[in-house]
Amino acid sequence: MEIFQKLSFLIENISLLADWRYIVMWVIGGVLIYLAIKHEMEPTLLLPLGFGTILANIPLSGAIGEHGPLQTLFNAGISNELFPLILFIGIGAMIDFGPLLSNPKLMIFGAAAQFGIFFTFCVASMFFEDFDAASIGIIGAADGPTAIVVSQKLNSNFTGAIMVAAYSYMALVPIIQPPVIKLLTTKKERLIRMPYSPKSVSKLTKILFPIVITVIAGIVAPESVALIGFLMFGNLIRECGVLNSLSDTAQNVLANLITIFLGLTIACQMQAEKFLKLETLLILGLGLFAFIFDTAFGVVFAKFINLFLKKGSKINPMIGAAGISAFPMSGRVVHKMGLEEDPQNFLLMHSIGVNVSGQIASVIAGGLILNFFMK
Amino acid sequence: MFQNFNPLNFIQNLDILAVGMLSIFLVIGVVIIVTVLLNKIFKDKK
Numbered sequence: 001m002e003i004f005q006k007l008s009f010l011i012e013n014i015s016l017l018a019d020w021r022y023i024v025m026w027v028i029g030g031v032l033i034y035l036a037i038k039h040e041m042e043p044t045l046l047l048p049l050g051f052g053t054i055l056a057n058i059p060l061s062g063a064i065g066e067h068g069p070l071q072t073l074f075n076a077g078i079s080n081e082l083f084p085l086i087l088f089i090g091i092g093a094m095i096d097f098g099p100l101l102s103n104p105k106l107m108i109f110g111a112a113a114q115f116g117i118f119f120t121f122c123v124a125s126m127f128f129e130d131f132d133a134a135s136i137g138i139i140g141a142a143d144g145p146t147a148i149v150v151s152q153k154l155n156s157n158f159t160g161a162i163m164v165a166a167y168s169y170m171a172l173v174p175i176i177q178p179p180v181i182k183l184l185t186t187k188k189e190r191l192i193r194m195p196y197s198p199k200s201v202s203k204l205t206k207i208l209f210p211i212v213i214t215v216i217a218g219i220v221a222p223e224s225v226a227l228i229g230f231l232m233f234g235n236l237i238r239e240c241g242v243l244n245s246l247s248d249t250a251q252n253v254l255a256n257l258i259t260i261f262l263g264l265t266i267a268c269q270m271q272a273e274k275f276l277k278l279e280t281l282l283i284l285g286l287g288l289f290a291f292i293f294d295t296a297f298g299v300v301f302a303k304f305i306n307l308f309l310k311k312g313s314k315i316n317p318m319i320g321a322a323g324i325s326a327f328p329m330s331g332r333v334v335h336k337m338g339l340e341e342d343p344q345n346f347l348l349m350h351s352i353g354v355n356v357s358g359q360i361a362s363v364i365a366g367g368l369i370l371n372f373f374m375k
Numbered sequence: 376m377f378q379n380f381n382p383l384n385f386i387q388n389l390d391i392l393a394v395g396m397l398s399i400f401l402v403i404g405v406v407i408i409v410t411v412l413l414n415k416i417f418k419d420k421k
């Protein structure tokens with residue numbers, strides 16, 4: 001009889017599974033793992049996120065809670081924005097600003113493609129408080145670290161759903177962008193060729209660029225100076241030419257390590273009781289809306305610019321869509337679409353140039369949002 | 376959430392959209408000018 005009493009805790013734990021929400025969260029975790037492995041969608045993020053979701057949704061899970069390791073990691077690296085900022089060093093070290101520096105005019109498309117952030121904010125403000133709406137709008141930055149930093153600094157009530165939406169949609173860029181681009185362009189426009197004639201960029205320019213951008217962005221939006229500063233510090237390590245070993249570490253070991261922690265830690269925000277709400281569905285919908293409008297405005301803006309360009313020097317409007325950050329997926333999507341229309345149309349260098357400008361513009365947009373709403 | 380649904384907020388916040396986009400174009404405009412200047416001043420001599 002005593003044995004049965006001691007075994008009763010097993011039955012108690014199993015009975016907790018009667019709460020269907022745990023099962024739903026396991027399924028969500030399973031889908032994320034499936035997408036990561038089967039479709040290779042951002043596997044470095046979706047796999048830890050998927051597994052972490054299951055880990056956080058075991059009834060009475062010891063992984064979460066006040067002293068659980070996931071909560072400890074969250075407190076150590078997300079609530080103070082440390083992990084996303086460190087990840088930015090790695091991202092900065094991965095980015096080659098060469099194509100952008102050789103054709104700086106492309107940066108204008110990075111600015112245009114931030115439209116979705118502000119437009120989504122307006123739409124979200126019909127349902128949420130302004131600071132939550134602004135945090136939801138920043139999903140359109142298509143940049144996980146920026147989304148985390150902004151939502152944390154604004155003390156959003158929906159940080160978990162915002163992080164999940166930001167990272168999931170980044171993985172889904174190859175699915176989201178092509179139909180929007182096709183809808184807004186004609187076949188003739190998609191066939192426009194853009195010859196690539198790179199101008200040489202001096203080493204000194206490549207070294208000064210990250211420093212100057214940090215100063216400009218820091219003056220305009222001081223709240224975002226850590227974001228842009230860490231990104232540009234990573235790039236400076238890459239371009240200075242004397243820290244190849246550090247650059248290699250930042251691009252690989254550091255970025256991978258932080259990515260593992262980030263994915264697992266974000267998952268601790270995906271506890272059933274916090275995540276399975278109507279608001280979460282609405283946030284996921286608004287995040288998709290932001291990505292679509294970023295893409296659409298980038299393309300429309302490129303078409304607008306074409307009105308003023310002579311025949312023969314027109315821009316392929318598809319490259320406007322690459323301004324949504326999501327580096328380098330968005331640049332590759334545009335390049336691939338160009339090749340599908342014409343196997344001799346190589347848009348990669350232009351689209352990657354626009355893509356890295358989107359990375360800079362999205363961080364500046366994050367800083368502006370913080371300036372508007374951090375009071 | 377839906378109890379607080381207020382379509383007027385959309386109209387009221389359009390000024391944030393305008394100011395935000397204008398600011399971002401201005402900042403990126405400055406960045407473009409600075410980059411062009413950097414390219415001109417520190418031209419590769421090879």
